[in-house]
Amino acid sequence: MSFNLKNYNTFGLDVSAKDGIVLSDMAMFPLVEKKITENNNKFIVLGQGSDVLFKENYNGLVIINKLLGMDFTEDQDYYYVTCQSGEYFHDLIKACMARKIYGLENLAFIPGTAGAAPIQNVGAYGVSFADFCRFVEVIDLQEQKIKRFKCAECNFGYRTSIFKEDNNKVRYIVTSIGLKIPKKYEYHISYGAFQGKEFHSPIELYDFIGNIRNQKLPNPKEIGNAGSFFKNPIITKENFMKF
Numbered sequence: 644m645s646f647n648l649k650n651y652n653t654f655g656l657d658v659s660a661k662d663g664i665v666l667s668d669m670a671m672f673p674l675v676e677k678k679i680t681e682n683n684n685k686f687i688v689l690g691q692g693s694d695v696l697f698k699e700n701y702n703g704l705v706i707i708n709k710l711l712g713m714d715f716t717e718d719q720d721y722y723y724v725t726c727q728s729g730e731y732f733h734d735l736i737k738a739c740m741a742r743k744i745y746g747l748e749n750l751a752f753i754p755g756t757a758g759a760a761p762i763q764n765v766g767a768y769g770v771s772f773a774d775f776c777r778f779v780e781v782i783d784l785q786e787q788k789i790k791r792f793k794c795a796e797c798n799f800g801y802r803t804s805i806f807k808e809d810n811n812k813v814r815y816i817v818t819s820i821g822l823k824i825p826k827k828y829e830y831h832i833s834y835g836a837f838q839g840k841e842f843h844s845p846i847e848l849y850d851f852i853g854n855i856r857n858q859k860l861p862n863p864k865e866i867g868n869a870g871s872f873f874k875n876p877i878i879t880k881e882n883f884m885k886f
């Protein structure tokens with residue numbers, strides 16, 4: 644059996660996996676686990692495939708995440724958003740904005756699924772996923788149960804998290820994320836790109852970010868890519884002063 648991955652990687656590479664399954668319902672998990680065993684535990688979860696580069700055909704199981712659904716609640720000070728991991732992260736931001744829940748705009752237009760967002764703690768323009776994370780829910784394949792990590796337990800750092808650790812890549816499948824968004828809106832515009840700019844609404848900020856992102860990276864539908872390949876270097880103040 645072979646599972647074509649051309650539509651599941653933003654490079655659009657015409658590669659295949661030995662086996663594949665589209666996960667669209669939590670009730671499918673016994674079947675997913677059966678397939679993982681059949682493939683000798685060699686598997687990878689893919690959302691939109693916007694952060695992967697296949698050098699060759701994949702000799703294992705690919706689990707395509709299509710778990711969908713969003714839920715919005717609130718209290719006096721915060722909005723609480725729960726999102727199934729197969730939703731596109733940008734769609735989640737648009738769904739928040741449609742409900743006048745603002746705060747995530749700096750993260751708009753990042754390709755990929757909500758479930759992949761905590762993996763590398765996606766970030767852009769001075770804001771990262773961790774800033775709004777309340778929890779990350781996973782299937783723990785080792786302990787065979789659903790587990791909820793509070794934000795502080797995810798070890799988020801600059802483009803990293805506990806889920807990137809080698810052992811955990813084959814242990815946890817992210818099934819949903821929970822966000823906590825303050826009702827008291829704050830602009831996050833200290834990043835260089837915003838210098839000298841004034842914004843009169845979060846929507847204006849969202850549009851501005853859309854424009855600069857369009858200029859920086861090609862749309863993967865036109866030219867295959869996976870965004871930036873580098874991390875901004877972190878250097879000492881002493882070295883910084885030399886420049």
Ligand SMILES: Cc1cc2nc3c(=O)[nH]c(=O)nc-3n(C[C@H](O)[C@H](O)[C@H](O)COP(=O)(O)OP(=O)(O)OC[C@H]3O[C@@H](n4cnc5c(N)ncnc54)[C@H](O)[C@@H]3O)c2cc1C
Nearest residue numbers: 689690691692693694754755756758759765766817869870
């Ligand atoms: C044009 C472009 C611009 C980009 N801009 C940014 C940016 O500004 N900031 C930024 O941080 N990133 C950026 N990226 C990278 C990418 O958008 C993010 O890394 C995104 O989170 C990947 O989501 P995905 O669903 O495509 O993940 P995939 O590429 O499908 O998977 C990425 C990794 O996460 C794992 N994974 C995915 N889903 C799950 C899950 N449910 N459970 C467990 N593991 C999982 C996969 O196994 C893989 O190791 C950009 C990419 C492109 C193509």
